[in-house]
Amino acid sequence: MLYVVTGPPAAGKSSWIQSHATARDIVIDLDLITRALSGPGAPTWNQDPLQLRVAHRARYAAMDEAFTLCDKTDVYLIHTMPSPKALAKYKRLEARIVTVDPGREIVMQRIEAMRDADMQRVASRWYRRRPKQSPGAMPQASRTW
Template sequence: MLYVVTGPPAAGKSSWIEAHAKPTDIVIDLDRITSALTGPGAPQWNQHPLHLRVAHRARYAAMDAAFELLDQLDVYLIHTMPNGKALAKYKRLKARIVTVDPGQEVVMQRIKAMRSVDMERVATRWYNARHRLPREVMPQTSRSW
């Protein structure tokens, strides 16, 4: 089964996956990939654009490989804001779309506390576009912050 986990930055998508995925599942999370590809002490969030460029390529390669194994294991994919083309592909793959959203106020507080100000724009864009996403929303906070 493919689980596509969407939601704004700092919503708790990774925490949702940690609560649901098993050790034998595949987890494709750009933050985790970037962290794995950077040196010791690199920030967990607010990564450098060059690191992100390499991480995006690794993410796409991981997605291609993991999608071929959906009949053998579960795959959890974080995709903050999938476009129509991506949603159509996920539908063909019979994905379950999970939206993690503790609410805009909570998200903006978390971004102010731990993320780059650039993420406020991403979160605002997510909230403005959320009407396009399937609605299986997880409205509760993912963990105590």
């Protein structure tokens, strides 16, 4: 099964996956990929453009391969704001879309406390463009904070 986990920055998408995935599942998380490709001392949520460029390429390669394995293991993909084209592809793959959203106020507080201030713009854009709930979507908070 393919799970596409959406939501604004700092919503708890990674936490949701941590509470649902097993060690045998595949997790594709751009933050984790970027961290794995960054040198010692890089921030946890690294937004360096050069490292992100490489991480995005690695993410696309991982997605292509993982999508062929959904019948053998669960695949969890974080995709903050999937485009209509991406959503169509996920629908063809019979993905379950999970929207993690604890609410705008909480998200903005978390960004202020833990993330780069630029992520507030991304979160604002997510809330403006927030996808309408599609059949099978499961809106929820990641955990009790």
